[in-house]
Amino acid sequence: MGAGHAHSLYLAGGTLVHRLPPQCKLVAVVAFVLAVVATPREEMWAFGLYAVLLAAVAGVARVPPGFVLRRMVVEVPFVAFALLLPFVARGPRVEVLGVALSESGAWSAWNILAKASLGAVAMIILAATTEPRALLLGLERLRMPALLTQIATFMLRYLDVIMGEMRRMRVARASRGFEARDVRDLAVLGRSIGALFLRSYERGERVYLAMVSRGYDGRMPVIGDGAATARQWTAAALLPAAAAVIAAASWILAP
Amino acid sequence: MTADAASLEIKGLAYAYPDGTQALYGVDVTIGRGERVALLGPNGAGKTTLVLHLNGILHGGLGSVRVGGLEVDPKDKKSLREIRRRVGIVFQDPDDQLFMPTVREDVAFGPANLGLRGPELERRVSDALGRVGMRDVADRPPQHLSFGQRRRVAVATVLAMEPEILVLDEPSSNLDPASRRELAEILLGLDVTLLMVTHDLPYAAELCPRSLILSGGVIAADAPTLDLLSDGDLLSAHRLELPFGFDPAVARRTA
Numbered sequence: 001m002g003a004g005h006a007h008s009l010y011l012a013g014g015t016l017v018h019r020l021p022p023q024c025k026l027v028a029v030v031a032f033v034l035a036v037v038a039t040p041r042e043e044m045w046a047f048g049l050y051a052v053l054l055a056a057v058a059g060v061a062r063v064p065p066g067f068v069l070r071r072m073v074v075e076v077p078f079v080a081f082a083l084l085l086p087f088v089a090r091g092p093r094v095e096v097l098g099v100a101l102s103e104s105g106a107w108s109a110w111n112i113l114a115k116a117s118l119g120a121v122a123m124i125i126l127a128a129t130t131e132p133r134a135l136l137l138g139l140e141r142l143r144m145p146a147l148l149t150q151i152a153t154f155m156l157r158y159l160d161v162i163m164g165e166m167r168r169m170r171v172a173r174a175s176r177g178f179e180a181r182d183v184r185d186l187a188v189l190g191r192s193i194g195a196l197f198l199r200s201y202e203r204g205e206r207v208y209l210a211m212v213s214r215g216y217d218g219r220m221p222v223i224g225d226g227a228a229t230a231r232q233w234t235a236a237a238l239l240p241a242a243a244a245v246i247a248a249a250s251w252i253l254a255p
Numbered sequence: 256m257t258a259d260a261a262s263l264e265i266k267g268l269a270y271a272y273p274d275g276t277q278a279l280y281g282v283d284v285t286i287g288r289g290e291r292v293a294l295l296g297p298n299g300a301g302k303t304t305l306v307l308h309l310n311g312i313l314h315g316g317l318g319s320v321r322v323g324g325l326e327v328d329p330k331d332k333k334s335l336r337e338i339r340r341r342v343g344i345v346f347q348d349p350d351d352q353l354f355m356p357t358v359r360e361d362v363a364f365g366p367a368n369l370g371l372r373g374p375e376l377e378r379r380v381s382d383a384l385g386r387v388g389m390r391d392v393a394d395r396p397p398q399h400l401s402f403g404q405r406r407r408v409a410v411a412t413v414l415a416m417e418p419e420i421l422v423l424d425e426p427s428s429n430l431d432p433a434s435r436r437e438l439a440e441i442l443l444g445l446d447v448t449l450l451m452v453t454h455d456l457p458y459a460a461e462l463c464p465r466s467l468i469l470s471g472g473v474i475a476a477d478a479p480t481l482d483l484l485s486d487g488d489l490l491s492a493h494r495l496e497l498p499f500g501f502d503p504a505v506a507r508r509t510a
Contacts, residue, residue, distance in 0.1 A: 133356040133396075153356060160398040161350050206351040213310055213344045214365035214416065215336055221367030 009071065009127040016235065017061035017129045021228040022138025024236035029126045031240030033119045035247040041111040043250035047118065053242055054121050063128045068121055075120045082112040132156055141226060150220055154207075162200055169196065260324030262288045262420045262448035263309070269472075270304060270316030278304040279316065280472035286420070288323075291442075291449040293459035293480060296469035297494035302452045305469060306422055309450075310342040311335050323419040340369055343413030347424045349405035353397035358389070358408050361397060365416040383415035384408070387441050403434025407441065420448040427455045456484055457501050468493050481507045 017025075032053075039046045058068060089105025096106075130138070133156065140149045169192050180189060208216075228236075263286040271277040278301040286292050296302050307313040308320055314329040321327070322341045328334055346352045355361035359380055366379045384390045387407040397405055406426065413421060426442070427435050439461055442449065453459055459466055459480055466483050468476040470493040476483055483489065484503040490496060497503070 136356075154354065157354055157356055157396070157398070158350075203351060206346065206348065207354050209307070209312060210344075210346050210352045211354065211364075212312060213339060213342075213346075214412065215339050215368030216364075217336075217368070221364065 009124070010131050011063055011067060011128040013062055013129065015061050015129070017057060017125075020129075020236050021141075021226060021232055022130050022134040023141045024138075024228050024232050025126055025130055026135070026138045026142060028236040028240050029122050032122055032243045035240060035243035036115055036118045039115075039247045039250045040254045041107055041114070043254060044110075046246050046250040047114045049246050050118050050243060051121075053239060053246075054118065054125065057239055058121075058125055061125060061129050063125055067128065068124050071124045072117070072120055075116055078112060078116045082109040082116075085109040085112075137226065140222075146220060158200075158203070161203075162196070165199060166196055260288075260321070261285050262290070262323055263450065264319075264321040265305075265308075266319050266321075268305070268308060268316065268318035268320060270308065270313060272304075278472055279308075281318065282469070282472070282474055284467060284474060284477075286448060286450060288419075288448055289446070290465060291463045292451070293463035293466040294450060294452045294469055295454070295456065295459060295466055295483075295493075295495055297454075300469045300493075301472045302469055303424065306344060306424060306452060309420075309422060310339045310344060336369070340365075340416050341419035342422060343416055343418030343420070344422045345406075345409050345413050345424065345426065347428060349397070349402070349409040352409040352412060353405060355397075357394055357396055358384070358400070359393040361408070362393075362412050362415045365412060369416065379415045379417075383411040386414055386445065387411045388437075401434075403430055403437065406430065406434070406438060410438075410441070414445070414447075418447065420450060421445065423449070423451045423453075425453055425455075426451060427453065427458045454495070456490075456495065456497055457506070460484055460503065460506050468495070470494075 032050075036047075036050055039050075055065075058065070085108045086101040086105040089102035089108060091102050091104040093100040094103050094106070095101075127135075133153075136149050136153050136156065139152075140146070173188070173192065178185075178188060180186075263284065265282055265284040268279055268282040269277075270279040282301075282305060294302055294305070304313060308316075308327070309322065311320075311327045311329045314327070319326060322338055325334060325337060325341070327338050353361050355364055362380045362383055363376055366376055371379060380393070381390060384393055387410050389404060389407050389411060392400060392404060392408070397408065400408065410421075410423075410426075423442075426438060430438065435458070439458065442451075442462055449463070451459065451463055463480055466476075466478065466480040467474055468483065468489070475493055476489060481503050484497060484506075
């Protein structure tokens with residue numbers, strides 16, 4: 001699907017990870033993240049093992065490390081917050097390179113950094129091996145309320161259309177000499193956004209008419225159930241099962 | 256369905272919008288099976304209002320509409336579903352018509368709403384795409400097709416429902432000359448009753464032996480297309496104009 005134009009998060013391929021049904025991958029990623037979050041932050045070795053697990057999945061899926069690292073910039077705001085913690089948190093201090101840091105703050109920072117990074121990498125691998133459309137199908141099969149998946153499906157379809165309209169409006173503004181220079185120009189941009197909203201709203205009405213004309217009665221037709229086999233579930237369970245073992249071990253070994 | 260019922264039979268149709276604007280003042284039209292008819296008229300003549308009556312989206316005025324002998328009755332949900340199968344409307348903007356993430360899913364939307372599943376649904380989709388020559392784009396998202404391709408896929412979404420009458424709203428708008436000709440070839444090759452709403456008089460002359468002029472909410476003329484287009488006074492009375500250089504007399508000789 002989507003040859004040539006596919007989503008920038010997606011990395012086309014035919015590996016075992018790519019071929020797994022989307023609902024299996026979604027459940028696997030959520031279960032993995034839960035195991036990571038449940039791990040005590042002091043057990044650093046456990047986080048190392050989680051990273052090894054993810055690296056193994058990325059290897060099987062042929063997702064190069066550079067691809068994952070570049071997309072980890074989404075995590076930057078959290079990292080910035082985490083790095084502040086050792087300086088602002090209270091409690092006993094430790095000296096690191098001559099700077100007094102809060103011990104609990106340092107642990108909190110590590111906690112956020114490690115868990116958020118592992119979660120982000122898991123999501124990036126999921127997105128790299130599953131097309132956005134397939135993800136929505138997976139959510140649908142996991143009995144996500146149909147209204148939510150329908151909204152997301154339409155967003156996926158119309159994002160390009162709305163972005164195109166936005167681009168044309170910007171060109172039209174610029175062609176008549178408008179350049180956003182200072183705060184007062186915000187009013188113009190605000191009106192453009194209002195116009196864009198109205199246009200999208202009207203398009204929504206026309207789309208609805210077209211749907212009703214083809215027999216829409218409030219429910220999207222379910223075409224093919226795409227149920228996963230036991231073997232596929234088992235394959236998808238490998239990652240969260242290993243993570244669960246590590247999480248359990250970390251609790252047993254914790255002082 | 257009686258075998259000899261006309262594809263479309265409109266009797267005394269009058270309609271006023273809820274805000275009081277009267278759009279139709281008693282429209283009478285009969286279109287026989289297999290006919291190709293153009294509905295011409297200036298902007299604001301009520302063409303779109305008329306089209307939305309054909310499948311019961313607008314209703315509540317006077318008069319009756321019958322499609323293949325079945326009366327459009329908005330209160331009868333079951334017959335309304337059959338009406339919407341029989342009347343295939345292709346809207347002007349293919350981005351409104353194509354709302355699903357892939358072409359295949361979009362073409363399947365209508366027949367799936369009719370309850371078709373499995374191989375029968377597959378057959379309908381591939382059949383409809385084949386009839387407009389778009390089978391090889393089945394797995395692509397609509398937003399990645401050219402405008403002409405999208406218009407052809409929009410026709411396929413309606414053909415997949417095997418309609419009694421195909422209604423096209425401004426089919427030639429925004430098409431480049433080559434796409435315009437390709438669409439004409441496709442439409443001429445279809446074995447289906449056709450009602451085409453348009454301002455594009457040469458296109459009407461090329462595709463439809465018969466034309467109606469809707470003006471001021473009534474049918475102002477109903478005659479062979481080339482006869483209508485040769486009547487300069489009639490055209491100018493209803494704000495219709497032939498493009499520069501188009502001569503109906505020449506078109507008649509080459510037809």
